[in-house]
Amino acid sequence: MDVTHALAAGMGGIRTAGDLVARMQMSRGMRLTEAKRYVAERLGCSVGDLSDSYAMEQIRGEKGLGRILDHSNLHPGEPNAMMAKFRIAETLGITIPSVEKFKKLAGI
Amino acid sequence: METKIPTRMGDGSFTAMTRGELRADIEDATQLAARKAKTAPLTEDEQDHLLDIYASTACFTAVDIGDQVVLSCDGGGSKMTGTDILDLLESEQRLGQDILELWHIEYSYKAIKTILPHQQQTMQNAQLLLTAPIQYGAQPNLAFYSRPDGPCENWFELLPRAEIAAARAAIDEAMDYATKDFIFVGEGMLEAGADGMDFDTTGGAGDGDFFSTLRAVKHLREKYPTAGIEVGMAGEFVLGVHGELEWDGRRLAGLWPKGQLEVCQDAGVTLFGPAVNINTGKSCAWNTAHSLTVIKPCMDVARIPVHPNVGEGVCGVPVNGYPPEDAVSRAAKAHVEILRCDGL
Numbered sequence: 001m002d003v004t005h006a007l008a009a010g011m012g013g014i015r016t017a018g019d020l021v022a023r024m025q026m027s028r029g030m031r032l033t034e035a036k037r038y039v040a041e042r043l044g045c046s047v048g049d050l051s052d053s054y055a056m057e058q059i060r061g062e063k064g065l066g067r068i069l070d071h072s073n074l075h076p077g078e079p080n081a082m083m084a085k086f087r088i089a090e091t092l093g094i095t096i097p098s099v100e101k102f103k104k105l106a107g108i
Numbered sequence: 109m110e111t112k113i114p115t116r117m118g119d120g121s122f123t124a125m126t127r128g129e130l131r132a133d134i135e136d137a138t139q140l141a142a143r144k145a146k147t148a149p150l151t152e153d154e155q156d157h158l159l160d161i162y163a164s165t166a167c168f169t170a171v172d173i174g175d176q177v178v179l180s181c182d183g184g185g186s187k188m189t190g191t192d193i194l195d196l197l198e199s200e201q202r203l204g205q206d207i208l209e210l211w212h213i214e215y216s217y218k219a220i221k222t223i224l225p226h227q228q229q230t231m232q233n234a235q236l237l238l239t240a241p242i243q244y245g246a247q248p249n250l251a252f253y254s255r256p257d258g259p260c261e262n263w264f265e266l267l268p269r270a271e272i273a274a275a276r277a278a279i280d281e282a283m284d285y286a287t288k289d290f291i292f293v294g295e296g297m298l299e300a301g302a303d304g305m306d307f308d309t310t311g312g313a314g315d316g317d318f319f320s321t322l323r324a325v326k327h328l329r330e331k332y333p334t335a336g337i338e339v340g341m342a343g344e345f346v347l348g349v350h351g352e353l354e355w356d357g358r359r360l361a362g363l364w365p366k367g368q369l370e371v372c373q374d375a376g377v378t379l380f381g382p383a384v385n386i387n388t389g390k391s392c393a394w395n396t397a398h399s400l401t402v403i404k405p406c407m408d409v410a411r412i413p414v415h416p417n418v419g420e421g422v423c424g425v426p427v428n429g430y431p432p433e434d435a436v437s438r439a440a441k442a443h444v445e446i447l448r449c450d451g452l
């Protein structure tokens with residue numbers, strides 16, 4: 001069922017900009033249209049690009065926002081996971097709790 | 109003679125209906141839902157759109173390119189029970205989930221309280237390995253605070269004996285325990301780095317279940333202004349088990365999704381998930397028309413994202429351990445395209 005929803009209606013998570021739009025819904029309670037516009041503006045792309053895996057693969061790579069990793073598509077030396085979340089917080093202008101916790105516990 | 113189209117019943121079984129029969133089901137459902145929820149039926153255009161979705165013989169359907177919405181979930185993505193971080197990684201890397209959820213099989217705040225450090229450590233570790241937002245989810249399950257599972261008198265035993273005052277007192281006592289647990293777990297998980305909290309299947313034990321959750325939401329919102337807080341409902345109608353509970357002067361018993369949304373957003377919720385239960389004896393087209401009619405009034409008053417619960421047995425998705433893809437995708441498309449909702 002989860003796969004069905006992901007294919008039928010989901011933005012695509014980190015394959016596209018689904019996680020970024022989701023962060024604006026969660027942290028600021030933005031409705032979908034507003035959240036998509038906000039993220040597109042911060043990324044300097046069109047709203048249509050946000051759910052296009054072709055466009056977002058390039059944009060995420062350029063900005064270091066984390067990409068899907070598989071055996072034929074690896075990006076060693078590029079930010080992912082926590083490293084990418086530092087950049088996502090800065091790019092979107094939001095506070096990400098796990099990033100703040102990481103800084104505190106790592107003594108940064 | 110009209111051609112029969114393969115379609116599904118609310119229990120997931122196949123049936124065959126003509127386009128005319130599907131149209132009749134949609135009209136019947138929206139009229140019934142409108143009468144019950146005291147709202148307007150779907151417009152002719154909306155009914156035509158829904159009919160086109162359900163009168164298709166395609167094995168799968170989807171929203172138009174660019175119309176994709178944010179997916180939140182209750183109980184994880186791939187639901188590989190007991191695998192915690194692997195489940196989350198799979199959901200992020202393979203399913204492309206937008207919002208992930210860490211959960212435990214004891215999916216109840218009362219139970220999670222006893223294993224909070226374990227869940228906090230898992231959340232901290234998961235946050236190091238994942239990029240997408242991770243919320244923590246569990247259910248309020250107020251009934252677990254009544255005997256024999258909990259410390260309070262069992263109001264479901266008191267009510268049939270017409271001991272109304274004693275039942276209400278038992279619910280009041282249970283709500284105090286429950287709200288403390290929700291806050292204890294909520295604060296613990298947000299301090300551990302969770303991006304948000306999910307109160308799933310809220311109202312399952314009636315208005316007391318809902319009230320104790322709203323109190324916890326208000327507390328968490330004041331303490332964590334930017335935390336995501338999702339409230340997903342148990343059903344389309346809040347049962348008045350207590351009957352006298354109010355939120356800011358508004359009686360909770362009997363609230364339909366629009367009213368549920370209004371009290372949720374006033375309390376500080378950031379994602380609202382309406383749920384409309386399936387009638388297994390009716391077609392999926394009937395059930396989806398019913399769901400859309402009941403939820404539609406939310407969309408005009410929403411200040412926060414609305415994510416209808418299109419999980420198993422709600423909002424047009426059949427009651428089945430393995431909901432058929434044709435039925436699930438039709439429910440998803442219908443809710444996104446007709447409601448213009450913010451997510452699922």
